[in-house]
Amino acid sequence: MTDPAATTRTLDAFIAGLPKAELHVHQVGSASPRIVAQLAERHPGTVPADPEALVDYFRFDDFAHFIAIYLSVVELVETAEDVRLLTYEVAREMAGQQVRYAELTVTPYLSVGEKLPAEAFLEAIEDARTSAERDFGVRLRWIFDIPADFGIPAAEATASIALDHDVPGLVGFGIGGSEEGFPRSMFRDQFDRARAHGLGSVPHAGETTGPATVWDAIETLGAQRIEHGISAAQDPDLMAYLAENDITLDVCPTSNVALKVVDDLASHPLPTLVAAGVPVSINTDDPPMFGTDLNGEYAVAARLLDLDETGLARLARAAVDGAFIDETTKTTLRGEIDAYTSEWDVRT
Ligand SMILES: O=c1[nH]cnc2c1ncn2[C@@H]1O[C@H](CO)[C@@H](O)[C@H]1O
Helix, strand or coil, rough: CCCCCHHHHHHHHHHHHCCCEEEEEEEEHHHHHHHHHHHHHCCCCCCCHHHHHHHHHHHCCCHHHHHHHHHHHHHHCCCHHHHHHHHHHHHHHHHCCCCEEEEEECCCCCCCCCCCCHHHHHHHHHHHHHHHHHHHHHHEEEEEEEEEHHHHHHHHHHHHHHHHCCCCCCCEEEECCCCCCCHHHHHHHHHHHHHCCCEEEEEEEECCCCCCHHHHHHHHHHCEEEEEEEHHHCCHHHHHHHHHHEEEEEEEHHHHHHCCCCCHHHHHCHHHHHHCCCEEEECCCCCHHHHHCCHHHHHHHHHHHCHHHHHHHHHHHHHHHHHHCCHHHHHHHHHHHHHHHHHHCCCC
């Protein structure tokens, strides 16, 4: 008989060293207690600077409460130096999880303004991007997302920051925040322009509302991947469509429990989606806010999908497949995963 606890320990060790790509992770939502404390010291106010108090502060009643807290952390990112520090330090923590490539969802609309012009914001993230690759070996790319709750003005501003500037590393265009009251089709015009510019379309949909929002994202925004998309599990035709058209869902299991969009991990629809052949990647969303990290999410996925090392390596590869990068970089990332699995003597 194998000892289940020993098996878990082996899988955890495998996950910890597995080279990974992350496709759904928010820039501000990645600020760890260490980073938040640094920012809160610079800008004392509503957000506790004490990492222990932050654990309580990051306990959410529902999605609306989460958005309110999220925006209070956004307020801490005031200057170009705050933006640079946040982004560079997030990459340091990613490197600790063996993340080799990340598409960070950035919401410039919430930070850019009179005090922080778009140019200064963009310079700060570019500085962090090049430093992170040099110092930590983490390749960062950006998805600029519209915060839906702020409506068309936010969509226009986001499109202009993305499309009227030269933004190295920008690969995708998204939309986050609330779904209720903000049909994805509202933002068709900005997505049309972003897509014409060559950006990947990667809206949030099907997190807090049903499969109709996922269809809307596909039909009106030309979604190539979907952030969350978990309510697709309620619609077999939609799952078949996602599978046939190779549309990846960037799933974040612990986030869904923390924001109470699913009751508990045991009832998470991930197994239903995978059984229907829907491509999925595993992600954290806003890791410290949900008390998780990418290794933790891979462990959750292993439990939910009953995966061994081979299955986990396949998950890591699925994220590379869905990434908005060139084939050469994909080949490099796949090579790193393969080299690791052969070290572990894992059949793939
Ligand atoms: O899980 C999530 N769902 C939706 N939006 C999110 C999530 N995590 C972070 N944001 C962020 O919430 C902000 C408020 O509009 C947006 O910046 C969005 O990117």
